[in-house]
Amino acid sequence: MLFKEYYQKEVAPVLKKDLKLENMFEVPKMKKVVINVGVGEAATDKKVLDRVVEDLSIISGQKAVITKARKSVSAFKIRKGLPIGAKVTLRGDRMYFFIEKLIKIVLPRIRDFRGISPRGADGRGNFNLGMTDQTLFPEIEYDKIDRIRGLQITIVTSAKNNSDLIALLTLLGFPFEEVKT
Secondary structure (H helix, E strand, C coil): CCHHHHHHHHHHHHHHHHCCCCCHHHCCCEEEEEEEEECHHHHCCHHHHHHHHHHHHHHHCCCCEEEECCCCEHHHCECCCCEEEEEEEECHHHHHHHHHHHHHHHHHHCCCCCCECHHHECCCCEEEEEECCHHHCCCCCHHHCCCCCCEEEEEEECCCCHHHHHHHHHHHCCCECCCCC
């Protein structure tokens, strides 16, 4: 069964019942997933950004877009308009495929993994997850990377608050760490 079908047939009805919602359209769902990599050394070496775009495209299955600095920061030697990172926005089937891969393949590969912190929720239905290593993704060949880089994954949902967001992600299979009381 595809992950999108799993959401529609298994997760959505349970969420509707648990959250006591009257209409199926009120059930929280994922809107998009944004994968972002910031590359500070791109200011001095232009080839670094090409490698990052290539890695990000391989991970997501979609061409990455180069992001540029919005304003100048003299302390970091960055000028406005200078390319400093890359990002990919996934929607639809690619989004569900990426989330399934993240839950079932990537997160179990993290060493000493104890779960995701629920503090990644921002109160508006978004969840931010930072990864310290792009080699956790099986598509990346360890011999071909020049440097280990981190990436940020933002999951944008239609949830109204943190409890609805955590309920959605838990039912999808995200392994949250145990809350100590």
